[in-house]
Amino acid sequence: xxxxxEPQVIDTFLALTDTLTRDFDALDMLTTLSxxxxxxxxxxxxxxxxxxxxxxxxxxxASSERTRLLSVFAVAIDAGPCVDCVRTxxxxxxxxLRTPTARQRWPRYVSGADEAxxxxxxxxxxxxxxxxxxxxxxxxxxxHALTDADTRLGQALADAATIGLLHExxxxxxxxxxxxxxxxxxxxxxxxxxxxxxAGSTALAPEDAFTVxxxxxxxxxxxxxxxxxxxxxxTIDLTSVVRPAL
Amino acid sequence: xxxxxxxxxxxxxxxxxxxxxxVTVMGSVEAGLDGHRDQLAATGGLARxxxxxxxxxxxxxxxxxxxxxxxxxIPDLAGESGRWLGFGPEAVGAGAAAxxxxxxxxxxxxxxxxxxxxxxxxxxxxxxxADALAMATLATEALLELAEQDGPPDPGGGREVAAGWxxxxxxxxxxxxxxxxxxxxxxxxxxxxxxxxxxxxSGEPIHEVARRIIxxxxxxxxxxxxxxxxxxxxxxEEGEP
Numbered sequence: 260x261x262x263x264x265e266p267q268v269i270d271t272f273l274a275l276t277d278t279l280t281r282d283f284d285a286l287d288m289l290t291t292l293s294x295x296x297x298x299x300x301x302x303x304x305x306x307x308x309x310x311x312x313x314x315x316x317x318x319x320x321a322s323s324e325r326t327r328l329l330s331v332f333a334v335a336i337d338a339g340p341c342v343d344c345v346r347t348x349x350x351x352x353x354x355x356l357r358t359p360t361a362r363q364r365w366p367r368y369v370s371g372a373d374e375a376x377x378x379x380x381x382x383x384x385x386x387x388x389x390x391x392x393x394x395x396x397x398x399x400x401x402x403h404a405l406t407d408a409d410t411r412l413g414q415a416l417a418d419a420a421t422i423g424l425l426h427e428x429x430x431x432x433x434x435x436x437x438x439x440x441x442x443x444x445x446x447x448x449x450x451x452x453x454x455x456x457x458a459g460s461t462a463l464a465p466e467d468a469f470t471v472x473x474x475x476x477x478x479x480x481x482x483x484x485x486x487x488x489x490x491x492x493x494t495i496d497l498t499s500v501v502r503p504a505l
Numbered sequence: 506x507x508x509x510x511x512x513x514x515x516x517x518x519x520x521x522x523x524x525x526x527x528v529t530v531m532g533s534v535e536a537g538l539d540g541h542r543d544q545l546a547a548t549g550g551l552a553r554x555x556x557x558x559x560x561x562x563x564x565x566x567x568x569x570x571x572x573x574x575x576x577x578x579i580p581d582l583a584g585e586s587g588r589w590l591g592f593g594p595e596a597v598g599a600g601a602a603a604x605x606x607x608x609x610x611x612x613x614x615x616x617x618x619x620x621x622x623x624x625x626x627x628x629x630x631x632x633x634x635a636d637a638l639a640m641a642t643l644a645t646e647a648l649l650e651l652a653e654q655d656g657p658p659d660p661g662g663g664r665e666v667a668a669g670w671x672x673x674x675x676x677x678x679x680x681x682x683x684x685x686x687x688x689x690x691x692x693x694x695x696x697x698x699x700x701x702x703x704x705x706x707s708g709e710p711i712h713e714v715a716r717r718i719i720x721x722x723x724x725x726x727x728x729x730x731x732x733x734x735x736x737x738x739x740x741x742e743e744g745e746p
Contacts, residue, residue, distance in 0.1 A: 313635040318676065329676065435578055437634060442575030448612030449574075451676050452693050455683020458719070465680045465719055491613035491683060491693050 264299055268412065271295040275419040278427040284482040285424060285439060286446040289320035290473070292395065292420045297322045299416075300409045302397040303377070306332050307385075307420070308341050309393040309444060312437050316345065317444050319393070324454070324466035327375040331398065335380075339368025341394045344382035348391050350410070351382040355402045372398070379403035383414050385421045392421065392436055446484040453487035460497050475500045506651040509668075510546035510644060513619075517640045518548055521633050523621040527552035528609070528644050530617035530651075531571055545617075545651075554599050555622060562591035567618040570606035574615070576638075577606045580628035602626040607641040609648055611671070612679055614694045616648040639672075646671040649694065670701060674711065681715035685725050699725060 274291050277283065289307040296305035306321035306328070316336035321328055335341045340351040353361050356369045356378055372380060379399035384391045395417040397405070405413070428439045450469065457468035472490070476483040489495030514526040525548045532541030544556045559565035566577040566589075579585050580603045586593045596604065603623040609616040619641045629637060646668065678700060685696035700718070703725075704711040717723035 311638075312631075313638050333675070435628075438576050438578060441638070442573065445574050445608070445610060445612060447676075448679050450612075451679035452612045452683040452686075455680040455685075455719075456687045456693070457683075458680070459684035459687025465684075488613045491686075 267295075268299060271299065271416065272419050275416065276423045276426065278423055282480055282482050283427055284446070284476075284484050285427060285443040286320060286450065287473070287476070287483040288423055289420060289443065290322075290483075292416060293320050293322040295416060296395070296397055296413060300397065300413055301399075301406070302381075302403070302409075303400045304328050304398040306396045306398075307393055308332065308336055308396060309385075309440050310345065310391065311444060312441060316341065316394070317447070319443055319447050324469040326466060328398075331372050331375045331377055332396070334368050334371035335396060337367070339365040339372075340380045340382040341396055344384050344394045345391045348384050348386060348389075350384065350414070351380075352405060352410075353380050354404045355379060357402075376400055381405050381410075381413070383410075383417045385417045387421060387425065387436055390436075392424070392440060395420070446487075449484055449487045449491060453490040456490050457497065457501065461501055463501070471501060506647050507545055509647045510651075513640055513644045513647065514546045514548045514552075517619075517621065517637065521621065521629070521637045521640065523605070523637075524624045525549050525552040525622050527556055527620045528617060528648070529556055529567055529620060530609075530648060531615070545648075551600055551622060551624075552620070555596055555601055555604070555620065558592050558595050558599070562589065562595070564589045565592040565596070566604050566606040567620050570608045570618050571615060574608055574610060576608065576634075577604075578629065578634075579604045581626040583626070600624055603628075605629060605637065607637060609641060609645045611645060611649070611674075611697065612693070614649075614692075614697070616645060619644050642671055643668070649698065670705075670711070674701075677712055677715040677719060681718040684718055689725050696725075 271291070275288055293305040293307055296302060304322050307319045308316045309319045311317045318329065318332045318336060321332060340353055344351040355361065356372055362369050372378070377398045378401055381397040383395040383397070385393040385395060395413065397413060424439050425436060428436060450472070453472055454465040454468040457463055457471060458465040463471065472486060473483060476486045486495065486500075490497065490500065510528045514528060517523065517526045527544055527547035529542065529544045542560065544553065547553045547556065559567055566579055570577040582593060582601055582604055583597050586597075601622045601624070603626050605621040607619040609619055621637060649671070678697070681700055682693050682697040685691070685699055686693040689696065700714055701711060704714045714723065
């Protein structure tokens with residue numbers, strides 16, 4: 260796993276920081292980050308949680324849209340390792356959530372993760388100087404220790420994604436990273452609405468609708484957020500999006 | 506509802522520490538930005554003047570915030586003179602030193618902007634921005650309901666809905682709004698209000714209503730089939746789609 264992954268690692272770093280292309284989309288990039296973690300690191304699932312600017316956290320992207328994974332993140336934004344990671348700015352590693360220590364520290368998170376079948380959680384901070392703008396969350400279905408190499412690579416991927424966000428900010432003349440984060444979080448809402456529109460118009464489940472949207476955006480060279488907005492506004496013909504997928 | 510928007514502006518001036526605030530509703534970009542646009546609330550002359558300038562110049566922070574769907578925070582307007590050649594110098598001349606425009610939106614539902622200004626330059630602190638975002642959510646909620654008053658009544662049984670529901674609306678509710686929108690042929694804004702009205706009317710938590718919609722255990726009838734007065738139906742009554 261460690262030696263054969265270099266070419267893929269390089270491609271991933273390029274993808275996370277490729278902000279000069281016209282179709283750069285923060286939400287798409289954070290989804291790529293989550294997926295890459297599952298491919299490159301020995302973890303079962305991953306996701307990105309962002310600070311919402313009001314002292315809370317919000318789910319931005321995940322390695323899959325499966326309900327059980329999203330349900331873990333729904334708890335993670337309220338309590339658990341991710342919240343601790345944002346507060347301290349330090350990685351929070353829990354190899355086994357079933358230990359009494361973990362249960363005592365995060366009772367609600369542990370039972371949520373357990374219900375969804377996850378046993379280990381590693382939260383890596385996305386830092387900008389003194390601020391923590393988000394958390395890269397790595398989940399494992401088993402008792403799991405993150406190797407030193409994987410911890411470093413995970414943190415480097417989180418940093419690269421943060422740099423990507425910052426660089427896009429410079430390109431688009433945004434003054435603060437909060438402008439970026441707010442935009443990314445609203446993109447997430449648009450994507451949820453678009454998942455619903457596709458699911459309501461077809462027999463697709465919302466979680467599969469996301470895959471359809473993303474591959475269509477890729478195939479057509481459209482920004483994921485623009486495609487999702489077009490689907491919700493009715494300015495994009497749904498049959499052109501759905502038919503190739505069926 | 507306009508009074509509520511005015512209150513939001515007045516409270517914002519005190520809480521956030523700005524010199525003025527205004528709420529502007531806008532038509533969609535597709536329909537043309539100058540097609541439909543109205544400042545519904547403003548705390549004073551400068552807030553109104555800044556809106557007039559952006560209307561005349563066809564550019565400015567509120568238009569950018571609306572179009573890009575994210576805040577536009579300009580702590581030093583004089584130092585950003587190149588960004589809006591028409592609006593910038595005029596706004597500085599009128600007395601605005603810093604402008605902060607927050608989009609009023611729920612995903613793809615774009616309603617307008619919340620525009621704050623200061624007569625002295627300087628950024629919003631993290632706490633001030635947090636307060637401004639919270640006030641923007643209140644303004645968004647008021648605008649959603651304002652639009653509702655103009656539209657067809659929704660099946661909430663005329664029950665008064667308590668303010669402050671929007672911050673609790675998360676991912677599942679947005680996905681469910683999309684599904685209801687597709688199933689009823691209404692826009693996603695009406696769909697969101699339908700779901701909210703159903704939740705308040707039945708006393709069921711809005712997330713549980715959303716979950717049932719996503720699981721296709723709860724569908725809303727087409728308005729043309731049953732009229733707006735009818736509630737949603739379970740699939741065993743009308744069959745799976």
